[in-house]
Amino acid sequence: AQTVTQSQPEMSVQEAETVTLSCTYDTSESDYYLFWYKQPPSRQMILVIRQEAYKQQNATENRFSVNFQKAAKSFSLKISDSQLGDAAMYFCAYRNSNSGYALNFGKGTSLLVTP
Amino acid sequence: GAGVSQTPSNKVTEKGKYVELRCDPISGHTALYWYRQSLGQGPEFLIYFQGTGAADDSGLPNDRFFAVRPEGSVSTLKIQRTERGDSAVYLCASSLMGGGRSRNEQFFGPGTRLTVL
Numbered sequence: 307a308q309t310v311t312q313s314q315p316e317m318s319v320q321e322a323e324t325v326t327l328s329c330t331y332d333t334s335e336s337d338y339y340l341f342w343y344k345q346p347p348s349r350q351m352i353l354v355i356r357q358e359a360y361k362q363q364n365a366t367e368n369r370f371s372v373n374f375q376k377a378a379k380s381f382s383l384k385i386s387d388s389q390l391g392d393a394a395m396y397f398c399a400y401r402n403s404n405s406g407y408a409l410n411f412g413k414g415t416s417l418l419v420t421p
Numbered sequence: 422g423a424g425v426s427q428t429p430s431n432k433v434t435e436k437g438k439y440v441e442l443r444c445d446p447i448s449g450h451t452a453l454y455w456y457r458q459s460l461g462q463g464p465e466f467l468i469y470f471q472g473t474g475a476a477d478d479s480g481l482p483n484d485r486f487f488a489v490r491p492e493g494s495v496s497t498l499k500i501q502r503t504e505r506g507d508s509a510v511y512l513c514a515s516s517l518m519g520g521g522r523s524r525n526e527q528f529f530g531p532g533t534r535l536t537v538l
Contacts, residue, residue: 349510349531350529351512351514353526353527407476407477408466408477409464411465413462414463
């Protein structure tokens with residue numbers, strides 16, 4: 307079974323600054339996907355960024371980027387130029403590529419953005 | 422609308438009652454998923470449909486929980502003899518196809534918050 311661990315229950319960042327959210331995972335598979343989802347108070351999970359394990363290059367989406375360390379099984383999310391609208395719960399998730407469909411989520415990190 | 426919708430948004434019921442939660446996936450999505458999110462936790466997988474059939478229901482906690490998708494579109498999650506421990510947000514997601522190496526992004530609905538008194 308795969309497990310996803312987010313060790314930071316809460317993080318805080320000032321507007322326009324940079325923050326990094328941590329995620330580690332455990333798997334015996336070599337081919338998988340990793341995701342970061344954002345969940346605002348509206349409860350709707352929104353995909354922020356995705357990383358395929360077979361790709362060495364770290365994924366980026368505008369102000370969001372990841373640091374994917376496959377050997378260390380680490381997948382952190384960096385948010386640059388933080389905005390008030392970034393405040394939300396952030397969940398790291400794993401999915402097996404070959405036979406998997408269900409997402410395995412971590413417990414989440416609550417991000418507070420201060421003016 | 423173009424997104425996944427779920428009804429009701431909130432449901433309050435009494436212990437022992439029966440409830441039904443509905444999910445309308447994005448049109449054309451063949452795969453549908455149900456997750457349960459307890460307070461302070463990440464979502465946990467319950468069941469996955471590919472078309473009309475439940476391809477994997479290994480996440481359903483016990484036989485009080487059941488889900489259907491009779492026409493391969495709308496799905497209903499049914500909970501019998503509700504217990505206080507069933508209180509959670511129930512999230513539904515859909516994707517164009519299920520799993521594999523294709524991108525198959527899961528799009529989530531806003532969830533139903535179930536409170537069992």
